[in-house]
Amino acid sequence: MPRQFDYLGDVEAFLVIADKGTISAAAVSLGTTASVLSRAVARLEARLGVQLMRRTTRRLSLTDAGKAYLDQARSAFGLMADAERSMRDQGGELSGTVRLSAPTTYGHYRLPALLQPFMEQHPRVLVELSISNRNVDLVQEGYDMAIRQGTLPDSGLIARPLEDAQLCLVASPGYLARAGTPASIADLAGHACLPFTMPSTGKAAPWPLRDGGGDVDWLPAARMHITDDVLGVVTLARQGLGICQTYRFIADERLRSGELVPVLPQHWGRSRRFSLIYPPHRSLSAACRALIAAITAGAAMEPRQTS
Numbered sequence: 001m002p003r004q005f006d007y008l009g010d011v012e013a014f015l016v017i018a019d020k021g022t023i024s025a026a027a028v029s030l031g032t033t034a035s036v037l038s039r040a041v042a043r044l045e046a047r048l049g050v051q052l053m054r055r056t057t058r059r060l061s062l063t064d065a066g067k068a069y070l071d072q073a074r075s076a077f078g079l080m081a082d083a084e085r086s087m088r089d090q091g092g093e094l095s096g097t098v099r100l101s102a103p104t105t106y107g108h109y110r111l112p113a114l115l116q117p118f119m120e121q122h123p124r125v126l127v128e129l130s131i132s133n134r135n136v137d138l139v140q141e142g143y144d145m146a147i148r149q150g151t152l153p154d155s156g157l158i159a160r161p162l163e164d165a166q167l168c169l170v171a172s173p174g175y176l177a178r179a180g181t182p183a184s185i186a187d188l189a190g191h192a193c194l195p196f197t198m199p200s201t202g203k204a205a206p207w208p209l210r211d212g213g214g215d216v217d218w219l220p221a222a223r224m225h226i227t228d229d230v231l232g233v234v235t236l237a238r239q240g241l242g243i244c245q246t247y248r249f250i251a252d253e254r255l256r257s258g259e260l261v262p263v264l265p266q267h268w269g270r271s272r273r274f275s276l277i278y279p280p281h282r283s284l285s286a287a288c289r290a291l292i293a294a295i296t297a298g299a300a301m302e303p304r305q306t307s
Contacts, residue, residue, distance in 0.1 A: 007047060011073050013040035014052060018070050022060055095124035096287040101138075101146040104231050106274055107131035109249050110163075111147070114298040118291060125287045133199070133230060138279055144288045145278035147295075157277045160292065162299040164271040166248045167208060169263040174240040176261065182243075185211055185218055185267060192242030193220035194233045207245045208270035215270065247272075274299075 017026040017037060027034045038055075045052050052066035062070060102111050108131070115127065130136065136143050138157065152159055175192075182188050195204035204225075206217040224241070226232045233244035238254065243263050254260040262268075276295055278288070 007044065010040040010044040010047075012077070013037050014044055015070070015073055015077065017041065017053070017060070018062060018066075023055070093124055094122045094287050094290055096285055097126045097128060098145070098285075098287050098291050099128045099130075099143045100291070101130045101132070101136045101143050103133055103147065103149060104131055104229055105149070105247060105250060106147050106162075108231065109247075110274075110299070111295075114295050117298070118294040122287070122290065125291070127291070133228060138277070144284075145276060145292065147274060147276055149272050149274050151273075152275060152277065156280065158280050159275040159277045160296050162274045162276055162296065164273050166268065166271045167245055168248050168251055168265070168268050169207070169209075169243055169245050170234075170251050170255065170260040171237055171243040171263050172240045173258065173261055175237070175242060176263075178240075182264060185209060185216065185264065188218065188220065188243065188264075192223055194224060194226060194236050194242045194244040195220045195222050196230045196233055197222075197225045197227045199227060208272075209264075209267045210269040211267060216267075 013026070013030070016030055017023055020026040020029055023034045023037050023041075027037055030037070041053060048065075048069070050065040050069075051063050052069060054061050054063060107129070111129075115129075119125075119127065130143075135148065136146060138144075138146055147162065148159075149165075179191055182191055195207065197203065198205050204220060204222050206219045209216045209218050224236070226236065231250070234246050234250060234254075236242065237244040237246075238259060251260055255262060276292065278284070278292065284292075
């Protein structure tokens with residue numbers, strides 16, 4: 001009786017070539033030769049009866065059939081990987097790798113305390129943590145979960161709320177001694193403000209404030225454009241370059257020490273939500289499920305600033 005799936009090696013070769021972009025790069029990754037991989041793709045195309053790739057001496061591109069087959073093959077291999085992880089997880093002690101992405105704000109100031117007990121309890125679980133302000137594509141880039149801030153689009157991902165983090169305005173004592181302390185939102189227009197430039201739009205992010213019981217999104221005029229790392233606005237404010245808006249959980253320690261002082265606290269009160277998101281896989285690994293539970297439970301237990 002012939003083996004039904006004896007061609008899976010050819011499918012894997014096709015997936016690696018598509019991911020690496022060239023046959024030569026895929027050959028290096030797999031420790032083989034370009035000619036071996038070319039023959040693997042040719043066999044797969046003959047079996048399927050369609051052309052999957054257009055190959056020239058300088059470039060490689062997928063046909064429409066190749067793109068459709070790539071998506072389905074990735075999904076199938078993903079299910080096989082999930083099944084393998086599930087069997088490993090039944091052995092008792094949790095093991096495996098979990099890939100997590102977090103923004104710099106949460107990654108530096110909230111996440112370490114949530115991860116610490118999990119890492120102690122599960123020493124055989126490897127957490128690959130990416131801390132950056134880039135929104136990764138969970139499915140395409142192979143992440144199991146991510147922490148995101150703000151309003152989330154309807155992406156089909158599962159979202160578990162972690163906290164509604166209060167925002168505040170702060171500046172250094174030295175800056176306010178030189179420039180004066182604003183008494184109203186209108187006074188901010190005469191100050192050096194340090195907004196963060198959103199990478200998605202190239203425009204300064206408005207400051208969510210409260211005014212007379214209502215919500216105001218005030219757009220600061222900027223003499224500096226701060227991009228990539230939102231924590232940069234706090235560093236600049238600490239050095240006396242102006243006023244910034246940040247999260248209370250970032251500013252609190254510096255407010256207590258006097259390194260920063262509050263600005264217009266009567267207009268605070270707005271917040272942004274942080275959520276843990278992950279794809280709705282039918283079978284998450286036990287390590288993924290345990291980390292999701294640990295982060296959400298830990299976040300619920302953290303004391304929150306309410307005043």
